[in-house]
Amino acid sequence: MEFTISRDVFLKSLGHANGIIEKKTTLPILSNILIEAKESKIK
Helix, strand or coil: CCCCCCHHHHHHHHHHHHHHHHCCCCCCHHCCCCCCCCCEECC
């Protein structure tokens, strides 16, 4: 799959996700995010 996204939009979205990700966690899976592409949106 290939997609194009504005750098500013992508960094803004990552900034929002960064605010909710736990900084120190014992479970590595909790420090990841999932990006889904559906139709014309990225969730």
